[in-house]
Amino acid sequence: MAGFSQGASVALRLGRALEAGQDNWFRLGALAPVGGAYDFGGAELRALLAGDLDAKSSVVYAAYTLVAFNRLHDTYDSPGEVTRDAYAGTVEALFDARTRVRT
Numbered sequence: 001m002a003g004f005s006q007g008a009s010v011a012l013r014l015g016r017a018l019e020a021g022q023d024n025w026f027r028l029g030a031l032a033p034v035g036g037a038y039d040f041g042g043a044e045l046r047a048l049l050a051g052d053l054d055a056k057s058s059v060v061y062a063a064y065t066l067v068a069f070n071r072l073h074d075t076y077d078s079p080g081e082v083t084r085d086a087y088a089g090t091v092e093a094l095f096d097a098r099t100r101v102r103t
Contacts, residue, residue, distance in 0.1 A: 001018075001032070002031075002032040002034070003032075004034045004035055005034075005035050006068060008033035008035050009033070009072075011031065011032075012033040015031035040062075040065050044058075048062060063087075063091055063095070066083075067079075067091060067092050067094075068095070070082075
């Protein structure tokens with residue numbers, strides 16, 4: 001199984017589930033996740049908060065990662081828990097697979 005970009009995290013999670021025997025039919029033969037958000041809290045977030053990254057790109061990437069993780073893992077109850085109030089009503093709609101985001 002392979003996955004690239006945001007598909008890498010999904011491939012990794014599915015691969016781990018298959019490896020753990022959570023499906024009676026499918027078995028994992030090989031796994032190749034490429035370029036996913038593997039250590040957002042340990043690497044990306046630290047670099048973002050330290051000012052080591054381009055600010056505009058980092059804000060977009062952080063928002064995208066939080067919205068994507070929430071859709072998969074129910075990370076927060078309301079976007080206002082992870083964004084400023086001014087953006088809480090719009091941030092999730094920006095990542096609908098149709099909206100173009102310019103950095």
